[in-house]
Amino acid sequence: MRTTSRGLIAALALSPLLAGCFASGDGGSGAGGADAGSRLRIALARPPAQALSPLGSDATVLSKLSVVEGLTALDKDGGAAPALAKSWTRKNDTTWTFELRKATFQDGTRVTADAVVNALSHANGAETKPVVLSDVTLTAKADDADTVTLTTKAADPVLPLRLASPALGILSAKAYTKDGAVSPVGTGTGPFEITKLTGRTRATLDRYDGYWGGKAKASGIDVTWIVDGTARANALRGGDVDIAEWIPTAQAKLLDERTRHVVASVRTDSLVLNTASGLFADASLRAAARASVDGGVLVDSVFGGYAEKAEGLFGPAVPWAARDRVEVTGRAKAATTAQVKKETKGRTLRLAAYTNRAEIPEAATVLQQQLEKAGFTVKQDVREYTQMEADLLAGKYDALVFSRVTLLDTGDAVAYLASDFTSNGVYNIAGLKDAKVDRAIRAAAEEADTTERHRKIMRAEAEVLRTDAVVPLVYETVVQGVADDVEGVLLDPRERSLVDLDTHLK
Numbered sequence: 494m495r496t497t498s499r500g501l502i503a504a505l506a507l508s509p510l511l512a513g514c515f516a517s518g519d520g521g522s523g524a525g526g527a528d529a530g531s532r533l534r535i536a537l538a539r540p541p542a543q544a545l546s547p548l549g550s551d552a553t554v555l556s557k558l559s560v561v562e563g564l565t566a567l568d569k570d571g572g573a574a575p576a577l578a579k580s581w582t583r584k585n586d587t588t589w590t591f592e593l594r595k596a597t598f599q600d601g602t603r604v605t606a607d608a609v610v611n612a613l614s615h616a617n618g619a620e621t622k623p624v625v626l627s628d629v630t631l632t633a634k635a636d637d638a639d640t641v642t643l644t645t646k647a648a649d650p651v652l653p654l655r656l657a658s659p660a661l662g663i664l665s666a667k668a669y670t671k672d673g674a675v676s677p678v679g680t681g682t683g684p685f686e687i688t689k690l691t692g693r694t695r696a697t698l699d700r701y702d703g704y705w706g707g708k709a710k711a712s713g714i715d716v717t718w719i720v721d722g723t724a725r726a727n728a729l730r731g732g733d734v735d736i737a738e739w740i741p742t743a744q745a746k747l748l749d750e751r752t753r754h755v756v757a758s759v760r761t762d763s764l765v766l767n768t769a770s771g772l773f774a775d776a777s778l779r780a781a782a783r784a785s786v787d788g789g790v791l792v793d794s795v796f797g798g799y800a801e802k803a804e805g806l807f808g809p810a811v812p813w814a815a816r817d818r819v820e821v822t823g824r825a826k827a828a829t830t831a832q833v834k835k836e837t838k839g840r841t842l843r844l845a846a847y848t849n850r851a852e853i854p855e856a857a858t859v860l861q862q863q864l865e866k867a868g869f870t871v872k873q874d875v876r877e878y879t880q881m882e883a884d885l886l887a888g889k890y891d892a893l894v895f896s897r898v899t900l901l902d903t904g905d906a907v908a909y910l911a912s913d914f915t916s917n918g919v920y921n922i923a924g925l926k927d928a929k930v931d932r933a934i935r936a937a938a939e940e941a942d943t944t945e946r947h948r949k950i951m952r953a954e955a956e957v958l959r960t961d962a963v964v965p966l967v968y969e970t971v972v973q974g975v976a977d978d979v980e981g982v983l984l985d986p987r988e989r990s991l992v993d994l995d996t997h998l999k
Contacts, residue, residue, distance in 0.1 A: 531998045532713040533979070535991070536725045536737040539849045540693035540718040542879040546675040548619045550882065552659035553901065557738075557991035558698060558714060561662030561681040564591055564609065564641075565653050567987070571904045573653035577604055577663055577682060578641075586648040593639045596705040598665035599679050599686040606635035612663045613643070620673060623660035625902045627919040628911035628938055650941035654903045659989055684709040684994040693879075694718055710981070710997035720877055722851035729974040735998065736982060737974035738991065741851035742797040751977040756984045757810045758971040759900040761803055762788075762853075764860060764964040765893045769924025772842055772869075772891050776825035777832070779961035782892070784827040785867035786860050788966030795855045800967040806954050807899055807906060808968030810986050813947045819955040833868030842869045845890040847878035856966070857894045885922050893922060896969065898988050906950045910934045914957045923962035930956045 537557075543549040547561055555561040564578040578591040596604040610633040616623055617631050630646035645652060655661070668680035678687045684704040689697040698714040717734065719725045722741035729737040729752060745753055764786055766773040773779045789802040807814035828836060842864060846857035854875045861871045874881070874890065885893055902908040912920040915931050933956040937949035957963060975982045981996035 531711065532715055533711045533736065533992065533996065533998065534715050534717070534734040536717050536719045536728050536734040538718070538720065538722070538725065538739045539878060540720065541690070542882065544674070545677050545687070545690060545696070547660055547662045547664065547677060548616055548623050548675055549621070549660075550879075552623070552662065553989050555662060555677055555681065555683075556659035556989045558687075558716065559683040559685050559709075559990075559993045560677055560687055560698065561659070561664065562683055563656050563658065563661045563663060564593075565657040567654070567657045567904045567989075571654075571900075573657060576657070577609070578656075581653060584642075587645050589643045589652055590636070591641045591643065593641065594705060596682055597703050598667075599681055599701050599703070600665050600667050601703075602665050602667075604663065604682060605638050606641045607638075608665060609633065609641045609663055610635050611666055611669065613661065615669050615675065616661055622919050623658070624912040624920045625655055625658035625660050625908055627917070628908070628915065628934070629655065648939055648941075650939075650946075651903065651905045651907070654905045655908065657904060658902050658908075660902070685714055685992075704994065707994060709994035711992075714992065720849060726974060729976065732976075735976045735979050736991065739850060740972040740974045742795075742799040742972065743851065745797065745799065745972040748972075748974055749977070752974055754973045754975055754982075754984055755799070756971045756973060757986055758898070758969050758988065759808065759810045759986050760896055760898050760969040760971060760988065761806055761808055762791075762800075762856065762894070762896045762966045762969055763803070763806070764966060765895045765923050766962055766964070767888055767891050767922075767924050768960065768962050769926070770888050772837055772840060775828075775836065776961065777828040778836060780825045780827035781829075781833050781867055782864060782869070783824075783961045783964045786863045786964055786966065788964075790863075791852075791856050791859060791967050795852050795859060796967060796969070799970040799972060801970075803965035803968050805951075805958065805965055806910075806963070807951075810968070811900065811906070814951065817948050817951040819951050821955045821958045823959050824961060828868075830866075830868040837869060840870070842871045843889070843891045844871050844873050845881055845885060845893040846873060846875045847881060848875060849878045850896050853894050853896060860894060860966075886920070888924050894966075895922070900987050901989055904987065907934065907938045907946075907953075910950070910953050910957065911938065914962065925957075925960060925962040927956070927960050927962075930960065 541551045545551045562576045565573045566576040568574040579594040581591045583589050613633040629649050632644045634642045664680040668676050685698040686701040688699050696716040700709045700712050725737040726740050726744035728734045766779050792800050846853045864871050899909045911934050912918045914925050915934055916926040933953035937953050940946040940949050978999045983990040
């Protein structure tokens with residue numbers, strides 16, 4: 494029986510939070526037609542930022558293409574399912590033991606406890622920690638060849654979910670170099686092996702016949718990165734690719750309905766404000782910005798109806814969010830238009846937007862008009878995301894129009910909140926340092942009961958929104974383009990899966 498996350502095509506649910514500690518057999522069902530399978534051609538949107546290193550923002554690509562696996566995966570309900578670990582046991586609040594299945598890396602070496610310890614130690618010791626480790630200190634120890642014990646500094650009731658993060662994929666020792674670089678070329682464990690990476694434009698993947706779950710039905714994958722959304726849609730329409738991700742909403746209705754797949758997403762688009770420096774270090778100016786922007790205007794004008802106005806950080810694809818949402822109180826009083834003009838005289842609001850999603854620059858233009866009406870002088874900087882990420886994290890902008898998959902890293906909302914909004918969060922573009930926010934997120938992180946954890950997450954959401962560090966705009970509906978002769982594409986609300994060993998041409 495295969496135990497991958499194919500069930501992600503179902504609507505997202507997060508209960509139960511942990512699927513329990515169970516084992517699964519090693520065989521796979523994907524071998525049918527494997528030897529005769531044709532190659533898939535895929536157009537992806539965001540080019541590699543770090544040569545597909547799993548320790549940065551490229552990790553999701555490795556997950557989408559089924560190159561790398563972690564100890565666990567996410568099942569259709571968002572629970573932890575076996576992957577390279579076939580079972581696990583929680584010894585106490587901070588200690589877990591994982592039993593490994595029989596598997597090999599794509600370079601022919603065995604997946605052993607030492608290999609797992611090496612991979613997790615590199616992730617934990619990276620110069621910039623993966624987002625998923627922003628709120629946890631993790632120690633790994635090999636008990637024997639097939640058993641690994643993981644210890645956390647504080648209780649982490651969702652550790653099995655955390656280990657499903659694409660950033661914690663297990664690579665062979667060959668992947669890790671002395672200079673800190675990590676290469677997934679020929680070093681993963683998934684059904685597809687990267688055999689060639691051509692800069693930031695192309696990658697070639699071949700079927701890995703030694704995969705523990707069986708042979709993939711497709712013989713390989715040819716990946717092209719096409720930043721322009723219209724060009725991706727045209728490539729699909731013209732028959733140049735079989736799968737094109739993130740079809741711009743303006744192009745969606747131009748696709749044949751057989752190739753247009755609409756996916757309820759956990760993606761929220763927001764205006765992130767730099768609270769640490771610049772104009773928005775002033776809470777009253779942040780409040781004025783929040784009061785001036787209206788995400789509802791974007792729904793039809795920019796997203797063509799493939800979105801809805803956001804009420805908070807978590808949308809309808811997170812089924813418990815609306816039920817447990819908490820009223821936001823204690824916000825700063827918004828500066829009037831006259832006060833905004835006086836306080837910002839001679840200063841320009843630096844508004845960042847990126848081109849990887851076609852709607853973001855369009856939304857930035859609408860938001861610029863709304864902010865200028867409130868008294869701000871706005872200048873946009875629109876570039877490809879990988880060209881501006883370092884500057885965003887360094888606080889060189891006042892605001893960012895940001896499209897964020899809130900449950901990408903673990904399937905658990907706490908990891909997103911911790912990485913983006915805690916004082917030491919590794920993805921804290923807002924530069925937020927707020928003791929009440931830190932306490933609320935920590936309280937959610939320590940809660941093991943699923944229902945109460947959800948409530949505490951929403952209390953933490955309210956604390957974040959109180960600061961006006963982020964202004965939710967819309968909940969997106971993602972459009973994926975799939976040729977009608979392709980079967981088995983994973984339409985994933987979390988956007989971390991796309992193809993697996995069952996994806997193939999008819």
